[in-house]
Amino acid sequence: MSNLLAEGERASVVLAGEGALRALADAALAASDAEETEVFLRTRTYALTRFANAQIHQNVVSREARARVRAVRGKRVALSSTDRVDRDGLERAARSAGELAERVPENPRFAGLPEPRAIPSAPAAYVERTAVATPLDRAKAAQRICDPARAKKLSAAGFVATLVEEVAVASSKGTWAYWPRTGSEVQVVAIGDDGTAYADRAHADFAALDVAGAADEAIAKCLIAQKPRDLAPGDYEVVLAPYAVSDIVGFLSNQLTGLAVEEGRSWVGGKIGERVTGPVTLVDDAFDPEGYPQPFDYEGQPTERVTLIEDGVARGLVYDSQTAHRMNARNTGHALPANPFLPVAPMHVRLEPGDKSRQELVGAVKRGVLVTRFHYTRWVHQLRTIVTGMTRDGTFLIENGELAHPVKNFRFTQSYADALGGTLGIGRDLSLVDELLAIAGMSRRVPALRLARFAFTGATRY
Amino acid sequence: MHSAAPATGAFGSERNLGRRALDTARTRGASYADVRFVRREVEDAQVKNGALENVDRVDSLGFGVRAIADGAWGFAASPVVTGAEADRVAALAVEVARASALTKRDAARLAPVKPVTATWRSPVAKDPFAMSFDDRLALLLRADAAMRAQQPKLRTTRAAYEIWRESKLFLSSEGADIAQTITETGCSISAESVGDGEQQVRSYPASGGRSQGQFGWEFAERWDLVGNAPRIADEAMALLTATPCPQDLRTTVILSGNQTMLQVHESCGHPIELDRALGTEAAFAGTSFLTPDTLGSLRYGSEAVSMRIDSTTPGGLGTFAYDDEGVPASEGWAVKDGLFVGYLMSRETAAALGKASNGTMRADGWARLPLIRMTNVSLMPGAAGTLADLVADTDEGIYMDTNRSWSIDDRRFNFQFGTQIGWLIKGGKLTEMVRNPTYTGITPEFWGSCDAVCSDSEWFIWGTPNCGKGQPSQVGHTGHGAAPARFRNVRVGVIRA
Helix, strand or coil: CCCHHHHCCCCCCCCCCHHHHHHHHHHHHHHCCCCEEEEEEEEEEEEEEEEECCEEEEEEEEEEEEEEEEEEECCEEEEEEECCCCHHHHHHHHHHHHHHHHHCCCCCCCCCCCCCCCCCCCCCECCHHHHCCCHHHHHHHHHHHHHHHHHCCCEEEEEEEEEEEEEEEEECCCCEEEEEEEEEEEEEEEEECCEEEEEEEEECCHHHCCHHHHHHHHHHHHHCCCCCECCCCEEEEEEECHHHHHHHHHHHHCCCEHHHHHCCCCCCCCCCCCECCCCCCEEECCCCCCCCCCCECCCCCECCCEEEEECCEECCCECCHHHHHHCCCCCCCCECCCCCCCCECCCEEEECCCCECHHHHHHCCCEEEEEEEEEEEEEEECCCCEEEEEEEEEEEEEECCEEEEEECCEEEEEEHHHHHHCEEEEECCCEECCCCCHHHCCEEEECCEEEEEEEEEEECCC | CCCCCCCCCCCHHHHHHHHHHHHHHHHCCCCEEEEEEEEEEEEEEEEECCEEEEEEEEEEEEEEEEEEECCEEEEEEECCCCHHHHHHHHHHHHHHHHHHHHHCCCCCCCCCCCCCEEEEECCCCCCCCCCCHHHHHHHHHHHHHHHHHHCCCCCEEEEEEEEEEEEEEEEECCCCEEEEEEEEEEEEEEEEEEECCEEEEEEECCCCCCEEECCCCHHHHHCCHHHHHHHHHHHHHHHCCCEECCCCEEEEEEECHHHHHHHHHHHHHCCCEHHHHCCCCCCCCCCCCCCHHHCCCCECCCCCCCEEEECCCCCCCCCCCECCCCCECCEEEEEECCEECCCECCHHHHHHCCCCCCCCEECCCCCCCCEECCCEEEECCCCCCCHHHHHHCCCEEEEEEEEEEEEECCCCCEEEEEEEEEEEEECCEEEEEEECCEEEEEHHHHHHCEEEECCHHHCEEEEEEEEEECCCCEEEEEEEEECCEEEEEEEECCCCC
């Protein structure tokens, strides 16, 4: 077969297509003499136009491909990966994994490859006009941000990105799953002499990406973010923009897995059915048409919609085939591409909306802090969900329901679960906060939140 | 899949394709272009709780073309190594550059560099790709077993290695032709304990998944993972019932070498990146308090603090002969006797300051654009003797060892770090173990409070194989020489116990 990306069978202008990927997967399966073999294929074109100082300074388009073969001999398992996604490359990877599987010791915990299961239908995630977006299209979008920023005597930094990707999973047990998808994202930091502000938008359809909305939001917020004042660190009531809420949801949801409970590092370990937060509902919904839907995981297993937290009560966990087997649980279809660091995770998380407008959330605060975005957040204590990080790009004091003035950025050291325990209000509008999650096949849709208490433990100089 | 390393000049067919790509770029109107072919072979293995949890061999080959057209930059890349694809990718890089010019205010300018023809390979005593897989795996299995035998109640034990080899060919329209092969080995063990609402981890020889160096398998053997496994296991269990770190007070802190290394990485290495200082990372990683107007005048730390930028340090993950712009390896000062005096630079950023590049541009494989990355940014040894000498010289304080948590603001002022373990210092001795130690500060104040750095005998070139930067994201390999160091009047214990 000729090279996939150069001349493969095409279902669209840019996709290799299901037929071509199926043929490559079949070749790899045929080349393997292992007892069980699994093939994961991914091809993508990823384009990112990056601007800073209100001009484009980095601008990239890359075609990428990755094949990963998992070979199984009894309880012996090995992987081999390549980005040579043609017949020769796939066959070599299959033989390499098979040879390695002969030499590795048995893993008594390995449950075998999962049996094939029917893949449910899901909303389409592929938009051809995103796939065919040109460098000039992205540059014009960047211009739509840089020009109005300059007009307001501001600078701008950020990016405009488009992604077209197809993933496929095949196994010697008969699994076959194929899914094409697209994504686009714009990020903007508007920069003044003494203050910055942030906005982000994402959409599977580049034509529907609200570039102007992101630019206008960041510029307007930046104009009122200048000359931040000192505010003493301490415990404050807060309103968090969706960009900040996304960070909380990301940290907490990654611990809502069977594996995290098994390893004793999950904040809901032993607490399923108990109240663990305030009145929030968190679901993993791979069929959300406003996210980046995908109906199967990277083992080719159907992904189930899972309620993780229901009105503050821990309800469910997500599993891949291996942890489900070990924990005698149902496989919910949440395996990531095989890796030792994060093999299973909720990938399409949604924090359900409430009934408050953003203005109502701020308007209810007598004295508190509005946070636009967090920066460089890291675990301090995983089990207690304590995270440290900074605020950035638009932090304001709220007094009597109105933004009083910008304040210098804080360091926080806060249990994220405890923070949600003090949920006082939930925004009614959800934002798809991408932050380059699309390239990992993930999405988060979250509202703004009003929380009773957040521990700002330090401050910086700006 | 694995073989002994290819000869660094063994990019025969790729060299011809690269020249063809450069011709195409020039024909399409590029005023400058370069092409990099990168082949990367990696093997990762992880043993968890006594069984081989994961072994993955990666074989990657592709190329990327960088071009300037109409005074602006473009980049395109592909894993399809054919003549037709070389033409397509080169033409696309020029098309992307012309699109970039839509917002151009300042035309791209490059500091001059002499184009060279060269080959280089990093030295390896024991080629990890040439030895048997069984021998590599045996080390992990024995180390993991030693932890579990010592402390059967540990929840999770892990032992891991990575062997990594990258061969790359750089060709430029200015005439450069540089082939390099770099081999790295990394390894780690970790023990995780759970009980009574606590979860603790100890890892060795450092944190962050693994410690890595530009060495062969001799790097994995030098640490005596098996011999250290019982101690790590004991410490992980002991931490469950250890006294919490004293809360929110100011005291003297001594940092281990592997923690000082990360402090250097975050609070010096990143802020001396000139792209950050010039604003081109503003939206993501952030900017820097070390702005160009402070070069040569800002007091970064005490006179005990001197830091080098050195891409020639043997064994460092930032060691090479030429960077990914064809600029030769170099050494110089970032901080001299406490004064900020030097940046990490690229050809373009150096030109903005009227300087020559010191060669710090590196890309994460063929599909990504070269960025300014730390080479080896190192705290130079002082005269405080051994760690034992430094502790003996300290009346009261806390010794903190091996990173657990790290965070710093987007101008690199306010940081907060946590370590896996600590010990109180009383009367010049390590006394009680403490759990969940953290410390926080403002970078120039913190380094200004450094009054002692241990001597040469404690200095080691640590490796950070997981430094994130850029959009699309890239993972960089950076080196940091460091020795234990002492800091006065540090705020510790910023965590509600």
